[in-house]
Amino acid sequence: MSRLVRVRAIAQKEVFHILRDPQILIFALGMPVALILLFGYAVSFDVEHIPLAVVDQDHSAESRALVAAFTAQDLFELVATREEPASVEPLLQRNVARAALIIPEGYARDVHRGQMATAQLLLDGADNMSAAIALGYANSIALSQSLGRARVQLGSFEMPVEARVRTLFNPRLQSSVVLVPGLMVIVLVLVAVMLTALTVAREYERGSMEQLFATPVGRIEIILGKLAPYFVLGLVQVLLVLTTGVVLFDVPVNGSLALLFLIASLFLLAMLMQGLVISVVTRNQMVASQVAAISTLLPAMLLSGFVFPIDNMPPVLQGLAHVLPAKYFVDGLRGVLLRGNGLDVVWPDLVAMGLFFVVMLVVSTKRFQRRVA
Amino acid sequence: MRGRRQKGAEALAPDPDAPAIAAERLTRAFGDNVAVDGLSFTVAPGELYGLVGPDGAGKTTTLRMVTGLVGPDSGAARVRGLSAESTAAVVRESIGYMPQQYSLYGDLSVDENLTFFARLFGLPKAEARERTAQLLEITRLSRFGDRRADALSGGMYKKLALACALLHRPPVLVLDEPSNGVDPVSRRELWDLLHHFVHGGMAVLLATPYMDEAARCDRVGLLHRGKLLAEGPPEQLIRGFHHATLMLHCDDRAAVEGAIEARPELLALSPHGADLRIVVPRAAVGTFTDLGRRGPARFTVSEVSPDFEDVYLGLLADAEAA
Numbered sequence: 001m002s003r004l005v006r007v008r009a010i011a012q013k014e015v016f017h018i019l020r021d022p023q024i025l026i027f028a029l030g031m032p033v034a035l036i037l038l039f040g041y042a043v044s045f046d047v048e049h050i051p052l053a054v055v056d057q058d059h060s061a062e063s064r065a066l067v068a069a070f071t072a073q074d075l076f077e078l079v080a081t082r083e084e085p086a087s088v089e090p091l092l093q094r095n096v097a098r099a100a101l102i103i104p105e106g107y108a109r110d111v112h113r114g115q116m117a118t119a120q121l122l123l124d125g126a127d128n129m130s131a132a133i134a135l136g137y138a139n140s141i142a143l144s145q146s147l148g149r150a151r152v153q154l155g156s157f158e159m160p161v162e163a164r165v166r167t168l169f170n171p172r173l174q175s176s177v178v179l180v181p182g183l184m185v186i187v188l189v190l191v192a193v194m195l196t197a198l199t200v201a202r203e204y205e206r207g208s209m210e211q212l213f214a215t216p217v218g219r220i221e222i223i224l225g226k227l228a229p230y231f232v233l234g235l236v237q238v239l240l241v242l243t244t245g246v247v248l249f250d251v252p253v254n255g256s257l258a259l260l261f262l263i264a265s266l267f268l269l270a271m272l273m274q275g276l277v278i279s280v281v282t283r284n285q286m287v288a289s290q291v292a293a294i295s296t297l298l299p300a301m302l303l304s305g306f307v308f309p310i311d312n313m314p315p316v317l318q319g320l321a322h323v324l325p326a327k328y329f330v331d332g333l334r335g336v337l338l339r340g341n342g343l344d345v346v347w348p349d350l351v352a353m354g355l356f357f358v359v360m361l362v363v364s365t366k367r368f369q370r371r372v373a
Numbered sequence: 374m375r376g377r378r379q380k381g382a383e384a385l386a387p388d389p390d391a392p393a394i395a396a397e398r399l400t401r402a403f404g405d406n407v408a409v410d411g412l413s414f415t416v417a418p419g420e421l422y423g424l425v426g427p428d429g430a431g432k433t434t435t436l437r438m439v440t441g442l443v444g445p446d447s448g449a450a451r452v453r454g455l456s457a458e459s460t461a462a463v464v465r466e467s468i469g470y471m472p473q474q475y476s477l478y479g480d481l482s483v484d485e486n487l488t489f490f491a492r493l494f495g496l497p498k499a500e501a502r503e504r505t506a507q508l509l510e511i512t513r514l515s516r517f518g519d520r521r522a523d524a525l526s527g528g529m530y531k532k533l534a535l536a537c538a539l540l541h542r543p544p545v546l547v548l549d550e551p552s553n554g555v556d557p558v559s560r561r562e563l564w565d566l567l568h569h570f571v572h573g574g575m576a577v578l579l580a581t582p583y584m585d586e587a588a589r590c591d592r593v594g595l596l597h598r599g600k601l602l603a604e605g606p607p608e609q610l611i612r613g614f615h616h617a618t619l620m621l622h623c624d625d626r627a628a629v630e631g632a633i634e635a636r637p638e639l640l641a642l643s644p645h646g647a648d649l650r651i652v653v654p655r656a657a658v659g660t661f662t663d664l665g666r667r668g669p670a671r672f673t674v675s676e677v678s679p680d681f682e683d684v685y686l687g688l689l690a691d692a693e694a695a
Contacts, residue, residue, distance in 0.1 A: 002495040009492035013478065013485075020480045207474030211537075214440050214470035215493040216462065370461070372442045 010225025182306030196275030393576030479523030528559020
């Protein structure tokens with residue numbers, strides 16, 4: 001009974017701290033919205049409207065048809081036409097164009113003779129991601145052009161082998177749909193780890209931890225009381241990011257909301273414990289915030305599978321990714337949101353995050369002693 | 374915690390006949406630095422005991438061992454007969470502790486700080502309200518209930534910290550440099566409060582580097598490098614002082630100071646208006662009287678009765694020489 005009173009006293013005091021420091025609330029609630037707007041609108045991994053420069057030296061119906069094929073969809077956008085191949089390179093250099101299509105004289109002649117007709121595509125490799133995607137587009141355009149020619153010349157023609165691809169769960173391969181789980185990770189690690197690391201380190205730094213230790217309050221009570229408000233704050237963020245994602249970016253919620261919050265809760269608990277470990281070890285806000293930033297943001301961005309696929313990483317990083325909970329959170333979240341997975345599929349993710357939580361709990365209670373020296 | 378509390382329950386009730394605080398050969402080192410070295414002392418109920426010493430003498434470490442915040446390497450601290458280490462949970466209930474550092478929450482108001490600590494000590498709501506009002510009254514902070522703690526003056530802050538430490542009516546109060554950063558008026562007020570509580574039977578252990586404060590304690594222990602140099606009521610220490618305090622009446626104080634400051638017999642020296650106040654071994658009084666007559670810098674000597682600071686500086690010099 002008195003334990004509960006003490007936990008509530010500490011939690012309430014923590015709420016006062018949060019409410020009286022506007023920076024915390026701005027950080028905790030403003031940042032998720034800012035991030036999702038930024039990532040949702042400005043940062044897109046979908047590449048469209050690639051600025052294209054064209055050099056048509058053939059001036060034939062065929063060459064114009066090829067240019068039209070490139071610009072027919074939204075993939076490429078014609079920004080310049082030049083007569084000389086040499087004059088497009090400056091355009092690429094100055095970033096006016098990202099790709100240049102050069103159709104040499106004799107293109108139509110070669111097409112009609114049934115010989116191999118070549119057009120050259122110059123790509124800006126400095127932006128390798130866009131370049132790779134542009135290359136993919138270009139190849140498929142060239143292929144459909146070839147097929148069209150073949151049908152004209154042979155009467156009818158079918159591809160000997162064709163892979164029919166149907167993308168499940170995110171048919172248009174929209175990146176904003178995939179971004180929401182990724183953003184959730186970043187937002188949660190920032191708040192859960194950073195804020196708890198700071199708030200506990202602050203008690204050490206300001207000397208109030210010494211005063212707390214001199215009262216009958218127990219260690220577990222301090223931990224529970226201090227972490228509870230941040231747990232609630234974390235869940236509010238999950239709701240915020242999810243709502244924004246659903247409303248603005250049509251993120252589907254195919255699975256159960258309850259399961260989604262279970263996954264988020266477990267991840268939050270793991271992160272709160274990580275923050276606690278950092279603060280009881282460093283006992284210093286400055287160091288704690290740096291350790292928190294490095295130990296959470298990097299894994300959340302790089303090792304969660306949110307931006308880079310984990311399977312392509314070197315073994316050491318893969319191992320690390322499999323220890324940290326970020327990967328399991330993104331995995332579970334994507335499963336529930338996009339694939340509509342149930343507990344029968346995502347339970348390993350829950351177990352992995354639970355394990356991390358238990359390890360951090362043990363480490364923190366071992367290090368969190370009622371001693372000031 | 375709970376398991377430990379229940380084990381051997383018969384030994385876990387405070388013993389009313391035991392000293393309020395007993396340090397038994399307390400020793401604690403941090404690395405190579407021995408902060409407290411075989412320190413023993415006791416504080417009785419209704420007694421105000423001052424641990425006096427310069428910075429680094431081991432005062433704070435001693436207080437922390439008494440409150441169970443630092444574990445001793447050897448020896449034990451007992452509060453009302455109970456070990457501050459193995460029965461820390463019970464001991465905490467009977468101690469009010471005020472650390473040296475600012476340790477309340479600056480962004481919480483006076484009332485909120487008090488309510489918070491009342492809840493930590495498990496005071497029922499009605500009792501907490503009554504006790505809070507009473508302590509605010511005694512410390513004359515009633516008007517400032519809504520003020521944020523970080524907007525209080527140094528003296529008011531210390532009074533609030535004292536009130537927070539007294540919420541659960543502890544029989545033992547431990548204060549680490551309570552008047553650090555407090556103006557003289559508030560300081561006097563703070564001391565009046567302390568005497569008020571001591572008269573009510575509370576045992577108070579405090580650490581201070583200030584001699585005038587030490588002189589107001591019932592008993593003091595002079596702490597130097599973790600050991601007690603001397604212990605007793607301040608008047609008794611002054612009476613038993615084996616060195617002599619001399620007042621040197623000089624025409625040119627600076628010249629006299631220059632002439633005598635390198636003398637090996639000199640234990641302490643401080644300016645006193647146009648005069649110099651010095652502490653020397655009794656055997657050296659003649660030497661200084663001669664010195665004043667012969668020059669080069671002339672002065673006349675009169676012996677005065679020592680005060681607590683003379684005792685402290687003299688004993689400290691003895692210890693440094695040993």
